[in-house]
Amino acid sequence: MATAVISNPDPDRFVYDPFAPDVMRDPFPYYKVLREKYPVYRLDQYDAWAIARYEDILKILTDPQAHLTTTEGTLISPSIMRRHNSGKVPRPRLNPIDMFPNLPSPYYEQIRQAAIGPLRPFAVSQLEGFIRDRVQKRLEELIERGRFNATVDFGGYVSSGVACRLAGLPLSEAPRLLELVNRSTTRNPEQGGPSAEFQHTTAQLVAMLADLVRSRRKAGADGSNKMVDGLLRVEIEGRRMTDEEIAAHLIVIMVGATETLPKVVAAGLLELWRNPRQRAEVIADLPTNVPIAFEEMLRFGAPAQWFSRTVIDHPYTIRGHTLMPGHRLIILFASANRDERVFEHADRFIWNRKMEGHLAFGYGMHFCVGVHVARLEGRIMLEELLRRIPDYEIDEANARRVISDFQLGWMQVPLIVR
Numbered sequence: 001m002a003t004a005v006i007s008n009p010d011p012d013r014f015v016y017d018p019f020a021p022d023v024m025r026d027p028f029p030y031y032k033v034l035r036e037k038y039p040v041y042r043l044d045q046y047d048a049w050a051i052a053r054y055e056d057i058l059k060i061l062t063d064p065q066a067h068l069t070t071t072e073g074t075l076i077s078p079s080i081m082r083r084h085n086s087g088k089v090p091r092p093r094l095n096p097i098d099m100f101p102n103l104p105s106p107y108y109e110q111i112r113q114a115a116i117g118p119l120r121p122f123a124v125s126q127l128e129g130f131i132r133d134r135v136q137k138r139l140e141e142l143i144e145r146g147r148f149n150a151t152v153d154f155g156g157y158v159s160s161g162v163a164c165r166l167a168g169l170p171l172s173e174a175p176r177l178l179e180l181v182n183r184s185t186t187r188n189p190e191q192g193g194p195s196a197e198f199q200h201t202t203a204q205l206v207a208m209l210a211d212l213v214r215s216r217r218k219a220g221a222d223g224s225n226k227m228v229d230g231l232l233r234v235e236i237e238g239r240r241m242t243d244e245e246i247a248a249h250l251i252v253i254m255v256g257a258t259e260t261l262p263k264v265v266a267a268g269l270l271e272l273w274r275n276p277r278q279r280a281e282v283i284a285d286l287p288t289n290v291p292i293a294f295e296e297m298l299r300f301g302a303p304a305q306w307f308s309r310t311v312i313d314h315p316y317t318i319r320g321h322t323l324m325p326g327h328r329l330i331i332l333f334a335s336a337n338r339d340e341r342v343f344e345h346a347d348r349f350i351w352n353r354k355m356e357g358h359l360a361f362g363y364g365m366h367f368c369v370g371v372h373v374a375r376l377e378g379r380i381m382l383e384e385l386l387r388r389i390p391d392y393e394i395d396e397a398n399a400r401r402v403i404s405d406f407q408l409g410w411m412q413v414p415l416i417v418r
């Protein structure tokens with residue numbers, strides 16, 4: 001039987017559980033208490049520690065004394081976390097090989113490097129014309145409709161098309177990719193972790209991407225599709241990977257490329273609508289101001305709440321707490337981005353705030369591979385939308401957030417064309 005997952009934001013009777021329904025609906029009051037009173041917070045039930053402050057996250061992800069692994073995943077599900085490790089951490093799975101973020105060196109670097117050709121800065125800069133064209137054409141269609149969901153109809157449409165282009169899938173597959181990604185990433189609203197949809201939608205994604213890999217293998221993998229051909233050439237312990245293994249690596253990239261950015265853009269449009277003066281200031285000089293405003297949208301509204309790591313080999317002490325081998329870390333990037341020690345009035349959206357840097361794309365070894373394409377796409381979407389519909393309205397009463405322990409954010413932002 002499922003265990004009740006409880007939480008309580010009262011600082012004196014505080015209980016934080018990332019999978020509690022109350023936390024999944026609105027984790028920010030919990031993050032505030034964690035940062036103030038319990039910056040390194042023990043979750044016995046998951047053999048884990050939540051790390052809430054910006055400074056501590058930076059330290060832990062870069063300190064050579066902190067030996068961390070991702071063999072349990074960078075997003076460990078609650079069912080796995082409930083099994084204590086007793087010091088030992090599962091060994092990496094090499095046959096069939098696990099998806100690359102879960103692998104240790106040198107396999108992790110080998111596969112990541114082989115896949116990211118189209119995500120490097122120069123390759124991404126070549127996508128500007130394609131993205132602008134897709135955004136402009138889509139906006140014409142949506143303006144005709146008069147009302148649309150900024151997250152899915154606009155952001156999702158653009159980002160799924162860009163994802164197809166990066167992997168070499170036909171653009172006609174973009175709607176199916178978007179639908180499968182959005183369904184596969186929904187979370188269980190009562191218990192957290194993957195929803196009942198996860199397994200069969202992931203299987204459909206594997207099938208779709210394995211078809212692509214098969215066709216590139218048949219074509220001789222001559223390098224004309226940088227991402228898939230790059231992966232086809234990788235040898236792990238003397239063997240090439242199967243179509244399905246490569247498809248699993250591609251899923252990580254396709255999900256990243258399709259899921260996150262639309263929520264950031266839609267949340268950003270909502271904040272600009274709530275703050276008309278800020279909207280007017282951004283619109284006054286779009287090419288200069290949009291890239292600045294987009295960084296604040298990332299800090300304020302990036303949907304990924306946390307990623308995980310597992311301590312290996314040596315105990316690690318931080319703020320008087322000793323993290324033992326086998327313990328998991330719940331690294332609360334979203335909390336760090338609201339840390340008052342780093343960002344003045346952290347809970348306020350201020351489009352041109354002074355900012356050294358946010359953690360919306362993570363930090364250190366697993367830093368987001370899609371950072372350049374996300375920034376380019378975000379900039380173009382916002383520039384074009386604010387140029388074409390500067391006085392848009394939002395039907396806030398019908399805006400909906402997802403309930404999720406992971407990718408929280410606005411899944412439905414009804415935008416009205418004026």
Ligand code: HEM
Binds near residue numbers: 112252264304
């Ligand atoms: C605004 C948009 C985006 C945000 C906020 C975002 C955020 C993040 C974060 C926080 C991580 C770190 C995970 C960790 O520490 O374990 C990450 C990793 C990753 N992101 Fe993104 N991402 C975005 C867009 C993209 C795009 C466009 C792509 C692909 C084209 C992508 C692909 C990935 C992949 C594959 C990883 C795993 C990297 C690794 O483990 O080495 N992301 N992303």
